Amino acid sequence: MTIKGQCSAAILAIALLGAQSWASEEQGAAQIGREKVVDLMEAQAPEQNEVQRLITPEVPKNALLVYDPWEPMNRGVYNFNARFDRAIFLPTVRGYRALTPDIVEKGVSNFFSNLGEVSNLVNNLLQLQMKSSAITLWRFVVNSSVGVGGLWDPAAKFGMYQQQEDFGQTLGYWGVGSGPYVVLPFFGPSSLRDATGLGLDYAVDYNVDLLSLNDDANKDDIRLGLTLLDAVDTRKNTAFRYYETGSPFEYELVRFAHRQWRDIQIEK
Template sequence: MCQRIIFVCLLILTLGTGCTSKAALDNNQTAQTDNAPASKSDQPQYNDERDPFEGFNRAMWNFNYNYLDKYFLKPVAHGYNDYVPSPIKTGVVNFVDNLDEPSSLVNNTLQGKWKNAATSGGRFVINSTIGLLGLVDVADMMGLSEKSESFSEVVGYYGVPNGPYFMLPAYGPKVTRELATDWIDDLYFPLAELSTGQNIIRLALKGLNARVAAIPQERLLDNSLDPYSFVKNAYLQNVEFKLHDGKVPQKQENDDIDDYLDELD
C-alpha cells in the first residue's frame, strides 16, 4: 500500500506463521472451554498450491485489513474521495501514472509490442508537455490510451511463473515474480531521478489512488464468506489478466474458478 515497510520478522515473532483464520480461532476457544487440547486435525488445513505460506499471509491480512486499513487507510481514502475536488484527484492520478510511461515503453519493446511501445512513448511526450507534466491526460483525448506494462509481465511473457503468493504487511498482495522484478521499473527515467523523499511521496499517492479506487468494492469484500480468499483470487486473476492483455486462456480461467470453489469447500 503506501510503501514497503519491512518488519516481517517482528510480525512473525508476535503473530506467528501459523496464525489461524477467525473461524479456526473460534474452534480453538471452544476446545479450550471444554478443557480439551486441540489436536493436529483441529488445526487449519491450507492446500492452495499458489499460496504455500497461507498461515503467514493470513496473519498479514489480519493486520492489513482489520487494523491498518480499518483505522488509517480507509478513513484517509474516504476523506480524500469525499472532500477533494474531482479535477484535483484526476490530476494526481494522471501525474503519477505518467511517471510510469517510460518503463512501459521499454517493457512493451522487450515483448515485441511495438505499437504499444510507441503509444507509451508518445503519451509521455504529449502529457509531459501539453498535459502540464502529466496532470492532464491529453494523449487519451487524442485516442492514445494507456498501455501499461511492468517488467514482471515481461519475464512472465517469456515463461517465468508467478511463484508463491504473498500478503505483505502494509503493502498488500504480490506474487514472487513481482517481488523479484518490480524494482527494475524504478531504474528508468524519470523514476531513477527521484530522490528518496520524492519517491516516497509518489508511492504514497499511488497507494492512495489504489485505495480510493477500491472503495466501490468494500461492501462486496465485507460481505464475502472469506475476505482473504476473495482478495487473493481476485488479485491472481488480475495478474493473469494483465499478463495476457485481457485474453486469459479459457482453460486457465476455468482452473482459477475451480481453485476458488475448492477453497470455499
C-alpha cells in the same frame, strides 16, 4: 335353448374370443414398441452424453487451488493489511477526498499515471510489443507537453490509451512462473515473481529521474511525500474493501481472483 338362441350365443362367444385375441395382440405390439423406444434411447444415450461432455467444460478438482506454502504468514499479513486499511488508509483517503477538489484529484491521478509511462515503455519494449511501445512513447510526449507535465491526458482524446505493463508481466511473458502466492504488507496479494517485478519497477522509477530529484537537497523528503500521495491516490481509485465480499472464505476468494487476473494480464 332354441337353435336361434344357440347360434346367437356361439356368435357372441366367437366375437369375445376375437376381441380378446386382438387386445392381446395390441398389448404385445405396444410392449414391443416400448422396448424398441427404450433400445433406441439407450443407443442414443452415448451420443447425448458425448454432446453434453463437449458443451460442458470439465472443471479440474484443483481449479481453485493456488500454490500457497506460506499461508499462515500470508493470512497474518492479510489481516494486518485489513486492519491498517480500516484504521488508517481509508480514513486518510476520505479526508483527502473531502479536502481536495475533483479537478485536483484528477490532475494528481494523471500526474502519477504519466510518470508510470516510463516503466510501461520499458516493459512493452522488453515484451517486443512495438505498437504498444510507440503508443506509450507518444502518450508520454503529448501528456508531458500539451498536458502540462501530465496533469491532463490529452493523448486519450486522440485515441492513445495507456498500455499498462509491469516487470511481473514481462517476467511472465518470458516464461517465468508465478511461484508461490505471497501477501505483501500494504501492497496486498502478489506472487514471488510479481514481488520481484515490483522491485524492478521501483528501481526504474528511481533511476529514471524525471523530476530531477537526485540533485535536490531534500530529495528524500520529496520522494517520501510523493510516494505517500501516490499511495493515497491509488487506494482512492481501488474499489476493493476488506471483509465486504460477502464470502466467509474471503482470503481464498481474493487469492484465486488475483491469480486469475494476473494470468489474464500476462496472456493478453
